[in-house]
Each structure stands twice: as structure tokens, then as C-alpha cells.
Amino acid sequence: MTDSETSATFDRLLFPTDGSQGAAAALEHVLDIAAEHGSTVHVLNVMETALYSPFQMEGDVVDALEREGERIVRDAADRASERGIDAVTEIRKGEPYREIIDYAADRDIDLTVVPTHGRRGLERFLLGSTTERVVRRADGPVLTIRPDAAAELAYPYRRVLTPTDGSDCARDALEVGVDVASATGAALHLLTVVDVVSVGVDVRSDIKTAMLEEAADDILEAASSVAETNDVEPAAETVAYGPSVAEAIRSFVEEQDIDLVVVGTHGRTGFDRYVLGSVTESLVRTAPVPVLAVRESAAEGS
Numbered sequence: 035m036t037d038s039e040t041s042a043t044f045d046r047l048l049f050p051t052d053g054s055q056g057a058a059a060a061l062e063h064v065l066d067i068a069a070e071h072g073s074t075v076h077v078l079n080v081m082e083t084a085l086y087s088p089f090q091m092e093g094d095v096v097d098a099l100e101r102e103g104e105r106i107v108r109d110a111a112d113r114a115s116e117r118g119i120d121a122v123t124e125i126r127k128g129e130p131y132r133e134i135i136d137y138a139a140d141r142d143i144d145l146t147v148v149p150t151h152g153r154r155g156l157e158r159f160l161l162g163s164t165t166e167r168v169v170r171r172a173d174g175p176v177l178t179i180r181p182d183a184a185a186e187l188a189y190p191y192r193r194v195l196t197p198t199d200g201s202d203c204a205r206d207a208l209e210v211g212v213d214v215a216s217a218t219g220a221a222l223h224l225l226t227v228v229d230v231v232s233v234g235v236d237v238r239s240d241i242k243t244a245m246l247e248e249a250a251d252d253i254l255e256a257a258s259s260v261a262e263t264n265d266v267e268p269a270a271e272t273v274a275y276g277p278s279v280a281e282a283i284r285s286f287v288e289e290q291d292i293d294l295v296v297v298g299t300h301g302r303t304g305f306d307r308y309v310l311g312s313v314t315e316s317l318v319r320t321a322p323v324p325v326l327a328v329r330e331s332a333a334e335g336s
Contacts, residue, residue: 044067044068044070044071044073044144044145044217045071045072045073045074045144046073046074046076046141046142046143046144046145047064047067047068047073047074047075047076047143047144047145047146047147048075048076048078048134048137048138048141048143048145048146048147049061049064049075049076049077049078049110049146049147049148050078050079050080050130050134050146050148051077051078051079051106051107051110052079052106053079053102053105053106053109054149054181055181056149056181056182056184057149057181058110059149059181059182059184059185060147060148060149060179060181060184061110061113062184062185063147063179063184063187063189063324064147065113065114065117065119066187066188066189067145067147067189068114068119069117069118069119070189070190070218071217073119073144074119074120074121074122075110075114075119075120075121075122076121076122076123076124076137076141076143077107077110077111077114077121077122077123077124078107078123078124078125078126078133078134078137079103079106079107079124079125079126080125080126080127080128080130080133080134081099081100081103081125081126081127081128082128082129082130083127083128100125103125104125107123107124107125108123110123111123122141124137130164131164131167131168131171134146134148134164134168134172135168135171135172135173138172138173138174139173143174144174144175145174145175145176145177146168146172146174146175146176146177147176147177147178147179148165148168148176148177148178148179149165149178149179149180149181149184150165150178150179150180150181150318150319165178165318166315166318166319169299169314169315169318169327170299170315172329173329174329175210175326175327175328175329176326176327177324177325177326177327178318178324178325178326178327179324180321180322180324183322183323187293187323187324188293189218190217190218190219190220191214191215191218191220191293191294192220192221192293193220193221193223193269193290193291193292193293193294194211194214194215194218194220194221194222194223194292194293194294194295194296195211195223195225195283195286195287195290195292195294195295195296196208196211196212196222196223196224196225196257196295196296196297197225197226197227197279197283197295197297198224198225198226198253198254198257199226199227199253200226200252200253200256200257201298202330203298203299203328203329203330204297204298205256205257205260206298206328206329206330207296207297207298207326207327207328208224208257208260208261208296209260209264210296210326210328211296211326212260212261212264212266213264214294214296214326215261215266216264216265216266220293220294221269221270222261222266222267222268222269223268223269223270223272223286223290223292224254224257224258224261224268224270224271224272225271225272225273225274225282225283225286226250226253226254226257226272226273226274227273227274227275227276227279227282227283228246228250228273228274228275228276229276229277229278229279230246230275230276230277246275247273250273251273254271254272254273257271258271270290272286274286279313280313280316280317280320283295283297283313283317283321284317284320284321284322287321287322287323288322292323293323293324294323294324294325294326295317295321295323295324295325295326296325296326296328297313297314297317297325297326297327297328298314298327298328298329298330299314299327299328299329314327
């Protein structure tokens with residue numbers, strides 16, 4: 035894939051915001067990405083109508099919500115303008131995660147960027163449950179950012195981790211990870227985790243251990259081949275063993291000073307099943323670095 039094709043992945047960024055301090059911190063990272071790739075940032079605020087009775091959603095209440103929404107998106111757009119970045123703003127009413135997903139589809143968004151938590155109260159749609167719904171259901175890639183860590187984030191990324199279990203979805207996530215590494219000049223790390231508990235493996239068995247190691251090596255070899263086909267030489271290929279796949283990935287992130295994790299949202303069941311939604315959602319909630327979640331359809335459409 036050429037640099038121009040890779041850069042096109044970042045042409046249109048969607049940033050849903052509730053105007054909270056955490057969202058403001060995440061916005062700076064979004065603008066870092068946009069500045070690097072010449073992207074347009076779409077700023078979206080959703081008025082969560084389900085929080086109010088039909089009677090409340092009339093007259094002065096609606097006017098107040100709309101004014102607040104306009105202020106929120108205007109402030110974000112002003113910040114983008116200060117950095118020379120084009121911004122498009124919109125306010126919608128409805129179920130936040132649905133509106134975010136629909137907007138991304140309507141505007142052909144390349145990357146949706148969401149904080150993992152927002153403030154409680156009036157505009158609370160960036161709370162974890164909504165973020166996880168967006169991650170689970172959005173057709174395009176979704177980048178999640180922990181607001182408490184946003185101030186320490188740097189872009190371009192230096193070290194990108196792509197965990198893989200050999201599934202089709204993991205391969206699609208790998209291809210996106212390779213694109214990111216190519217576009218940013220980051221070192222690409224490949225990791226496969228053998229979840230010895232979930233498969234009921236007695237690690238004392240030399241035969242079973244050898245079989246697991248051989249399967250894991252095959253997975254990494256296939257992943258490395260995908261990267262090299264796209265002119266990216268993996269910096270490291272690692273097999274990890276443990277009772278928790280998510281914890282093994284988090285440990286690797288901390289030990290290797292990883293800047294970004296790229297992972298699929300679904301994977302196959304059985305021996306290497308860790309890209310299942312539950313593990314991805316655990317990483318979204320707890321990883322100290324941004325997590326780029328990729329559905330199978332997202333990579334197929336790129």
C-alpha cells in the first residue's frame with residue numbers, strides 16, 4: 035500500500051464530544067492526528083433525548099440544550115481552527131451511540147475517535163457503555179483514548195502493537211496496524227497470546243506445550259508475512275503465555291513502551307480466541323494507551 039493510500043485512511047476524523055474536560059484532553063490528540071495527515075475533523079454533539087420526558091423536550095429545555103451543544107462544538111472547532119485544521123460541526127438528537135455510528139456512515143468517516151469516559155449528568159454519552167457500543171457496532175475503525183492519559187500521548191506513534199490469533203478479523207486489524215506503522219514510521223510489534231486457562235491446557239505436558247508453541251509460531255509467521263508484503267518489517271514477534279489474554283497484552287504494552295494497540299473486535303472461538311469482544315472491551319477500558327478497534331468489515335472496505 036502506498037503512502038497516499040495510507041494517508042487517505044485519515045482524511046475524515048469524527049470526534050463526538052460532550053464538552054467535558056476529558057473530551058477536551060482527547061481533542062488535542064485528535065488534532066495532532068489531523069495536523070499530521072491534513073485531515074478534516076468532524077465534531078459531533080448528541081443531545082441524549084432519552085434522558086428527558088416528552089414534556090421536558092419542548093420549549094426552553096430544548097433551546098437550552100441546543101445552545102449548550104452549539105457552544106460545545108463551536109469551542110472544539112475554534113480549537114481546531116487555531117491549529118489550522120478544518121472542522122465540520124453538527125448537533126444531533128437521539129441515542130448517542132446510534133447517532134455516532136449513523137453520522138460516521140453518512141459522512142464516510144475514516145476514523146472515529148472517542149474518549150472512554152465522559153462526565154455524568156446532562157451530556158453523559160461518552161461513558162464507557164456508549165463507547166463500547168460504538169466499538170462493537172461501528173463499521174469503521176474506532177480509536178479510544180483514556181482522557182486521564184491523553185495529555186501524555188504523542189503523535190506520530192513510535193511503537194504499534196498488533197496482537198493476533200490468526201483469525202480473519204485479526205488479520206484485518208493487522209492490515210490496519212501495518213498501515214498505521216507505515217504512515218507514522220512506527221515500529222510494528224506482533225504478539226500472540228496463548229490463554230492456557232481458557233483452552234484447558236495442562237502446561238506440564240511437554241507434548242501439548244510443543245503443539246501450542248508451534249501453532250503460535252505459525253500465527254506470527256503468517257502475520258509477519260502480511261506486514262512484509264506491505265513493506266513493513268516487524269520490530270519484534272512475541273509469544274506470551276498466561277491465564278488472561280488482556281492482562282498479557284497490557285503487560286506487553288507497559289514493558290515495551292507501546293504507543294498504540296490495534297486489535298480486532300471479534301475472533302474465532304477455540305485455541306486462540308482472544309480478539310473476542312470481551313478482551314477488546316477490556317483493553318478499551320483499561321489499556322494505558324489508545325486502542326484502535328477494527329471490525330472485519332472495516333478493513334475489507336479500506
